[in-house]
Amino acid sequence: MDRKNEAVAMDLLLEDFDPTAVVAEPLPTVVTSNVNCDLIGKFAEDLKGSLEKPMVLGRNVHTTCLAVTEPEANDEFTGDKDAYMASVLARYRKTLVERTKHHLGYPYNLDFDYGALTQLQHFSINNLGDPFIESNYGVHSRQFEVGVLDWFARLWEIEKSDYWGYITNCGTEGNLHGVLVGREVFPDGILYASRESHYSIFKAARMYRMECVKVDCLISGEIDCKDFRAKLVLNRDKPAIINVNIGTTVKGAVDDLDLVIQTLEECGFKQDRFYIHCDGALFGLMMPFVKRAPKVTFKKPIGSVSVSGHKFVGCPMPCGVQITRLEHINALSRNVEYLASRDATIMGSRNGHAPIFLWYTLNKKGYKGFQKEVQKCLRNAHYLKDRLRDAGISAMLNELSSTVVFERPKDEEFVRRWQLACQGNIAHVVVMPSVNIDKLDDFLNELVEKRSTWYKDEKVQPPCIAADVGTENCACGQHK
Numbered sequence: 102m103d104r105k106n107e108a109v110a111m112d113l114l115l116e117d118f119d120p121t122a123v124v125a126e127p128l129p130t131v132v133t134s135n136v137n138c139d140l141i142g143k144f145a146e147d148l149k150g151s152l153e154k155p156m157v158l159g160r161n162v163h164t165t166c167l168a169v170t171e172p173e174a175n176d177e178f179t180g181d182k183d184a185y186m187a188s189v190l191a192r193y194r195k196t197l198v199e200r201t202k203h204h205l206g207y208p209y210n211l212d213f214d215y216g217a218l219t220q221l222q223h224f225s226i227n228n229l230g231d232p233f234i235e236s237n238y239g240v241h242s243r244q245f246e247v248g249v250l251d252w253f254a255r256l257w258e259i260e261k262s263d264y265w266g267y268i269t270n271c272g273t274e275g276n277l278h279g280v281l282v283g284r285e286v287f288p289d290g291i292l293y294a295s296r297e298s299h300y301s302i303f304k305a306a307r308m309y310r311m312e313c314v315k316v317d318c319l320i321s322g323e324i325d326c327k328d329f330r331a332k333l334v335l336n337r338d339k340p341a342i343i344n345v346n347i348g349t350t351v352k353g354a355v356d357d358l359d360l361v362i363q364t365l366e367e368c369g370f371k372q373d374r375f376y377i378h379c380d381g382a383l384f385g386l387m388m389p390f391v392k393r394a395p396k397v398t399f400k401k402p403i404g405s406v407s408v409s410g411h412k413f414v415g416c417p418m419p420c421g422v423q424i425t426r427l428e429h430i431n432a433l434s435r436n437v438e439y440l441a442s443r444d445a446t447i448m449g450s451r452n453g454h455a456p457i458f459l460w461y462t463l464n465k466k467g468y469k470g471f472q473k474e475v476q477k478c479l480r481n482a483h484y485l486k487d488r489l490r491d492a493g494i495s496a497m498l499n500e501l502s503s504t505v506v507f508e509r510p511k512d513e514e515f516v517r518r519w520q521l522a523c524q525g526n527i528a529h530v531v532v533m534p535s536v537n538i539d540k541l542d543d544f545l546n547e548l549v550e551k552r553s554t555w556y557k558d559e560k561v562q563p564p565c566i567a568a569d570v571g572t573e574n575c576a577c578g579q580h581k
Contacts (some may be wrong), residue, residue: 131176145474200245205530206485206521206546208383208504210415211425212535213331215458226453228449230437230444232267252463254290256389257406259399266424267446268410268456273301273422274447279378280305280342281447282405282425285432286376287340294326294344296447297351299380300303311342320571321499322354326364333368341365341375347397347406351524353504353531355384358395362402376404382421383531384502386413390468390475394501404429410505412458413474415534420455474534488564492549495563495577497570503532508576510548511555518546526564 102451120169167189172182201211229236250266257280269275276299292313294302306313314336314405319329324346333341346356358379365375377512379385385408388394397406405425410416434445466474482503489496489507496507509528510516521528530536558561564576572580 102194107518125165141485143447166373177380177430181195181316200520201535202540203519204371205519205536205540206523206528206529206533208242208409208412208414208533210411210455210533213415213417213462215461218454218457218461221454221457226457228268228451228453228456229449230446231434233265234443238392240453241457242453245460249422249456249459249463250424253406253408256386256468257397257399257424259424259426263427264399264424264429265445266422267444267460268451269421269423270448270452270455271419272299272380272407272409272412272421273304275409275421276301276344276378276380277305278423278447279380279405279407280311280344280424280497281309282433283376283378284309284311284430285344286343286404286429287374290340290342291336292342292344293329295322295346295349295356297322297354298344299350299382302380302458318349318354320569322349322352323499324356324361324389326357326360329361330364330368333365333370337369340377341370343375343376343377345379347381347388347395348450348502350502351522351529352499352506353384353502353529354499355395355501358397358403371468372402375402377402379406381402382409383412386471387417387475387478387503388501391479391501410455412549413471413533414459414462416455416458416462418452418455418458420452422459422460476538477534478532481536481538481541484538485530485532487546488541488545490576492545492552493554493576493581495566495570495575495576505530505532505572508563510551512551515548515551519547525569527569 120121129302143397162301172358173179176182204211222471224240226240226242228241228243228246229238229240232243232250235243246268249268250264251261251433253266254261254264269278271466280292280302283292286307290311292306292311293316294306294313295316295318297318303313305311314332316332317325318327331435332466343361345358347362348352348355358377361377381388381397385406397403399406405423407421408421410420410422411418430445434443482498484499485505489505494507496505497507506527506529509523509526510521515521516523516528523531530541532541555561562578567575567577567580575581
C-alpha cells in the first residue's frame with residue numbers, strides 16, 4: 102500500500118483506532134462469464150436479445166422477465182417444475198456472483214454472511230405499528246428493533262427517553278419520514294435542500310405539496326451557505342425545514358451542519374422556527390469514526406437523522422434507521438384499534454427480518470469493527486483516486502468521502518459491466534468494505550486498456566469535467 106494513501110486515510114480517523122486490526126476479506130468465488138446468457142430456453146434467448154436493444158436510460162425489463170406458468174397436471178409425480186425452478190435459481194445465483202464481482206458504482210456493502218439466520222426464514226415476521234408498543238400480532242421482532250434503535254441513539258447522542266424511531270424499508274422512507282415530521286411541526290414551513298440532495302427529498306416535497314427551494318452547491322457538492330443565506334432572507338416570514346446531506350449521492354459531499362445552523366441563526370431563525378433533517382444514508386454511519394468530520398448529534402438543534410441499513414452495514418434486503426425527537430412524534434402518531442397499538446410510521450407493516458439482520462451485524466462488529474471498515478474504505482478510496490490521476494484520468498475525492506468521482510467512460514457497455522453510476526460527464530465508484538484492492542486494480546487496468554482504444558484518434562478527446570470537479574482535478578487537454 103502506498104504510504105501516502107495510508108497516511109491520508111489514517112489522519113482522518115479517530116485517535117483511538119488500531120490500524121493493525123484491519124484484515125483483508127476476500128470476495129466469494131465467482132464464475133468466469135461476464136453475463137449468463139444460457140439460463141434456459143426462451144429466457145436465454147430473451148436475455149441475448151435484450152443485449153442488442155438500444156439503450157436509453159435502462160433496459161426494458163419485459164425483455165428478460167421469467168414468466169410465471171401453471172404447473173402440469175402430473176407435476177406432483179414428475180417433479181419437472183421443481184427441477185426447472187431449481188435450475189433457474191442455480192443459474193441466477195451464478196449471475197449474482199458474477200455481478201457482485203463487478204459491482205462498484207452503488208453504495209452497497211456486499212460482504213456479509215447471515216447463514217446463522219436462515220433458521221428464521223420460515224416465519225412471517227412483521228413489526229406492525231409503533232416499535233415501542235406491542236400490538237396483538239405476536240410474530241414480531243420489536244425487541245431486536247428497539248435494541249438497534251438504542252445503538253444508533255447512543256451513536257447520535259440522544260437519551261432513550263428523548264427519542265423515537267423505527268427500522269424503515271429503505272433510505273428513501275427515512276427521508277420521507279424526516280421531511281414529514283418537519284412538515285407536521287411547521288405546516289407552513291419551506292423545505293430547503295441543496296441541488297445535489299438525493300432525489301427522495303424532492304419526491305417528498307411533491308408528495309406533501311411543500312414549497313421547496315433548491316440551494317446551489319460548491320464544486321465539491323457541499324451546500325453553498327452563501328446561497329442558502331440569500332434564499333433564507335427572502336422567506337424570513339416562514340419557518341425553515343432543511344435537509345442536510347451527510348454524503349451527497351454523486352460526489353459524497355458532506356454538508357457543514359454547524360455552518361448551516363450558524364447561517365439560520367444569523368438570518369434570525371431561532372430554534373423554534375427551523376427543523377433540520379440529516380440524510381445520512383451512507384456516511385451517517387461512517388462520519389462518527391472520522392476526525393474533522395461535522396459531528397452529527399442530537400446535542401445540536403437537529404430534528405431527525407436517517408441512515409440506510411443495506412449500505413455501509415450490509416444487509417440482504419433494503420432497510421434503514423430513522424430517529425427523531427420524541428417531542429415531535431405526537432404530531433404524527435395515531436391510535437390504531439385494529440393493531441391495539443399506535444402508528445407514526447410511513448409504511449405500517451414493516452419487515453420484521455431486517456431488524457434481526459441489523460442487530461446481528463451490530464453485535465458482531467460493534468463500534469470498533471466499523472472503525473476498521475471506515476479506515477479500509479478511506480484508504481482504498483485514496484488509492485483509487487491516486488491511480489486514476491497517475492493514469493492521466495480526471496478524478497476527485499472529497500476529504501471526508503469514499504466516493505471517487507472521475508470522467509464518464511465512453512463505452513456504455515463498460516459502464517454496465519462495472520455497474521457505474523453516471524451523471525452528465527462524470528461517473529463514480531463508491532468504495533465500500535466489500536471493495537478490495539484487487540477489485541480496484543482489475544477495474545483500473547481494464548479502464549486504462551479500454552481508454553487507449555476510445556481515444557487513440559487524436560480527434561476524439563476525453564471530456565473536460567472541470568465544471569464538475571474543479572480545474573485542479575481535471576486532466577483534460579486544457580487543464581492537465
